[in-house]
Amino acid sequence: MAAFRSVLNVANSAKLALSSRTMASHPLAGLLGRLNHVAIATPDLEKSANFYKSLGAKVSEAVPQKEHGVYTVFVELPNSKIELLHPFGEKSPIQAFLNKNKDGGMHHICIEVRCIDEAVKAVRDKKIRTLGEKPKIGAHGKPVMFLHPKDCGGVLIELEQE
Structure with a gap:
């Protein structure tokens, strides 16, 4: 039984070393921290906020x-946040998004x-374009x-200093 445990420990150590080595070799390893929030554009801010309130979330x-052309509402979750976005002003980038996505998203x-x-220097060194x-x-x-988003798998990514 002790020999079996020893083999199992070696296998688990090798698996851990392999998985951490794989992540550590990624060009942005050590740069990215935790997920801060997922932002959702909404045509009806009150309706969206009430949806999360009805589920018991702090909103x-x-x-x-x-300066960003939006109204924001934050929905607090135990491990992250949801940011609800609604157009503010005539030149809101969120209005342009909602023109293409009527129901939001x-x-x-x-x-x-x-x-x-x-972080900005590191992503630019990797030929990832910044918006600004x-x-x-x-x-x-x-x-x-x-x-x-064209440099990030089709996803608009916001980097925020901790």
């Missing part, structure tokens, strides 16, 4: 983000990074940078 009030995901400046020259202050009051 913030709508906050206008004039997932707009972007936000991933935390330790240092936004290091320098980080802006996002809805959480922290620096953010969006990455071009």
Whole structure:
């Protein structure tokens, strides 16, 4: 039995080493942190907020983000957040999204990074385009940078400094 446990421990150690080596060799290993939020564009902010309230979630009030052309509502979950987005102003990028997606839908995901400046340099070094020259202050009051969806598997990614 002891020999069997020893073989099992060696196999598990090898599996762990292989999986961590695979992740560590990824070009963005160590850069990306936890998922901060998933953003959903919605044509009816009140209806969407009430949906999550009815499920017992803590839901913030709508906050206008004039510089980004959106209203935001945050839905707090135990391990992350959902950000509801609704157009604010005539040139809202969310209105353009809703023109193509009448019922709304997932707009972007936000991933935390330790240092936004290091992250921006790293993604640019890897030929991943950013949407903007320098980080802006996002809805959480922290620096953010969006990455071009064509360079990110079709997903708009927001990097946010921890």
